[in-house]
Amino acid sequence: MGEYLHDQPITPRTDSEKKALLNRLKRIEGQVRGIQNMVEEDRYCVDVLVQLSAINAALKKVGFTMAERHTKHCVSHAVKSGEGDAAIEELMEVMKQFSK
Amino acid sequence: MGEYLHDQPITPRTDSEKKALLNRLKRIEGQVRGIQNMVEEDRYCVDVLVQLSAINAALKKVGFTMAERHTKHCVSHAVKSGEGDAAIEELMEVMKQFSK
Amino acid sequence: MGEYLHDQPITPRTDSEKKALLNRLKRIEGQVRGIQNMVEEDRYCVDVLVQLSAINAALKKVGFTMAERHTKHCVSHAVKSGEGDAAIEELMEVMKQFSK
Amino acid sequence: MGEYLHDQPITPRTDSEKKALLNRLKRIEGQVRGIQNMVEEDRYCVDVLVQLSAINAALKKVGFTMAERHTKHCVSHAVKSGEGDAAIEELMEVMKQFSK
Numbered sequence: 001m002g003e004y005l006h007d008q009p010i011t012p013r014t015d016s017e018k019k020a021l022l023n024r025l026k027r028i029e030g031q032v033r034g035i036q037n038m039v040e041e042d043r044y045c046v047d048v049l050v051q052l053s054a055i056n057a058a059l060k061k062v063g064f065t066m067a068e069r070h071t072k073h074c075v076s077h078a079v080k081s082g083e084g085d086a087a088i089e090e091l092m093e094v095m096k097q098f099s100k
Numbered sequence: 101m102g103e104y105l106h107d108q109p110i111t112p113r114t115d116s117e118k119k120a121l122l123n124r125l126k127r128i129e130g131q132v133r134g135i136q137n138m139v140e141e142d143r144y145c146v147d148v149l150v151q152l153s154a155i156n157a158a159l160k161k162v163g164f165t166m167a168e169r170h171t172k173h174c175v176s177h178a179v180k181s182g183e184g185d186a187a188i189e190e191l192m193e194v195m196k197q198f199s200k
Numbered sequence: 201m202g203e204y205l206h207d208q209p210i211t212p213r214t215d216s217e218k219k220a221l222l223n224r225l226k227r228i229e230g231q232v233r234g235i236q237n238m239v240e241e242d243r244y245c246v247d248v249l250v251q252l253s254a255i256n257a258a259l260k261k262v263g264f265t266m267a268e269r270h271t272k273h274c275v276s277h278a279v280k281s282g283e284g285d286a287a288i289e290e291l292m293e294v295m296k297q298f299s300k
Numbered sequence: 301m302g303e304y305l306h307d308q309p310i311t312p313r314t315d316s317e318k319k320a321l322l323n324r325l326k327r328i329e330g331q332v333r334g335i336q337n338m339v340e341e342d343r344y345c346v347d348v349l350v351q352l353s354a355i356n357a358a359l360k361k362v363g364f365t366m367a368e369r370h371t372k373h374c375v376s377h378a379v380k381s382g383e384g385d386a387a388i389e390e391l392m393e394v395m396k397q398f399s400k
Contacts, residue, residue: 007144008142008143008144009142009144009145012142013139013142018139018140018142021139022136022139022140025132025135025136026136028132029129029132029133029136032125032128032129032132036122036125036126039121039122039125040118040122042108042109042112042118043107043108044107044108044109044174045109045166045169045170045174046170046190046191046194048166049163049167049170049194049195049197049198050194050197052159052163052166052198053163053194053197053198053200055159056156056159056198056200057200059155059156059159060156060396063149063152063153064392064395064396066145066148066149066152067145067149067392067395068388068392069145070145070146070149071375071388071391071392072385072388074144074145075371075379076384076388079375079376079379079380080379080380084376084379085372088368088371088372089368091146091371092364092367092368092371094146094149094150095149095367095395096360096364097149097150097153098149098152098156098399099360099395099398099399100153100157100300160299164292167292167295168288168289168292171271171288171291172284172285172288175279176279176288179276179279179284180279180280184272184276184279185272188268188271188272188276191271192264192267192268195264195267195295195299196264198299199260199295199298199299200400207343207344208342208343209342209344212342213339213342218339218342221339222336222339222340225332225335225336226336228332229332229333229336232325232329232332233329235325236325236326236329239313239318239321239322239325240322242309242313242318243307243308244307244309245309245366245367245369245370245374246370246390246391246394248366249363249366249367249370249394249395249397249398250394250397252359252362252366252398253363253394253397253398253400255359256356256359256360256398256400257400259352259355259356259359260356262352263349263352263353266345266348266349266352267345267349270345270346274344274345290346291346294346294350294353295349297349297350297353298349298356300353300356300357
């Protein structure tokens with residue numbers, strides 16, 4: 001792991017960024033609990049699958065928001081410091097996993 | 101909506117099926133809360149993205165388990181009753197959404 | 201491999217089904233050649249990626265058309281013959297791969 | 301479209317890069333033709349779907365190779381010129397489409 005692959009983002013998330021992310025994640029958590037209720041109530045499988053698709057879509061949105069921020073801050077910082085390649089390879093690796 | 105597109109599965113989920121599904125969904129709920137903690141602690145974006153990918157994979161597994169059960173019960177029942185086409189089209193529609 | 205997992209569809213594809221599929225596949229082949237030209241002409245990567253996404257979408261459409269037909273014919277036939285489970289598991293396995 | 305969103309890559313693809321890409325695209329073209337043969341011969345749908353999945357996977361690989369190169373060259377160049385944000389947003393937009 002090189003100097004530009006970190007434990008934390010190079011620019012800390014602002015409070016409003018954190019809040020926006022947490023709100024979205026809490027909504028997703030609520031959706032997952034909603035599906036638990038649907039299972040308890042023995043709801044129709046297709047309706048459950050529609051809800052699962054909605055959660056997947058919401059998680060993808062959060063992921064792309066994070067990936068964009070990461071590229072604008074950490075990856076860009078690495079690029080400017082002449083250390084871009086490792087950061088870009090790391091980014092692509094995680095995007096590959098994420099797009100499965 | 102025809103006779104074989106229902107509010108509930110044609111064969112109710114057994115208690116052990118429900119329990120297995122709920123356990124998986126609770127684990128996913130825990131993973132979503134774990135990501136909230138990572139955001140609070142301002143953890144490295146790539147690590148968060150890896151966790152998001154893991155949740156996506158877990159949701160897909162739950163979805164495919166459900167789709168398989170649905171096909172074995174509801175869709176098969178519809179097929180035997182000569183009403184298969186509507187049930188199969190509904191299944192494919194939701195699989196399309198789900199595989200995005 | 202059981203009696204209902206075959207070398208050929210249980211109901212042979214009609215000529216018009218074949219023709220429709222082949223037309224779509226020929227269009228996709230043309231799109232792949234189009235991308236080769238873009239690479240030869242050193243076109244902008246993002247434009248190439250947009251075209252790759254279009255091909256992926258077209259392939260998914262063909263795949264879902266096939267999966268639907270397969271379920272309406274082969275899987276339904278297996279279900280009616282009391283051999284549905286193996287056919288359904290095979291279907292889900294290939295849908296999993298396909299939705300990656 | 302800003303100064304750093306181009307018709308061509310900022311660093312032209314080398315001959316060996318082009319050749320490697322073209323070889324992969326030609327193989328994909330061959331796979332698409334192979335599926336046409338399978339349809340002509342009325343081959344089992346599941347076997348065709350397995351082949352379609354293989355093409356999808358191959359296209360994703362080409363896409364990620366291109367996206368990585370694009371980020372290392374065009375996006376990095378834009379970042380160094382203080383024009384990174386537009387290039388990064390464009391990249392994320394195309395990755396979103398591509399990961400569907």
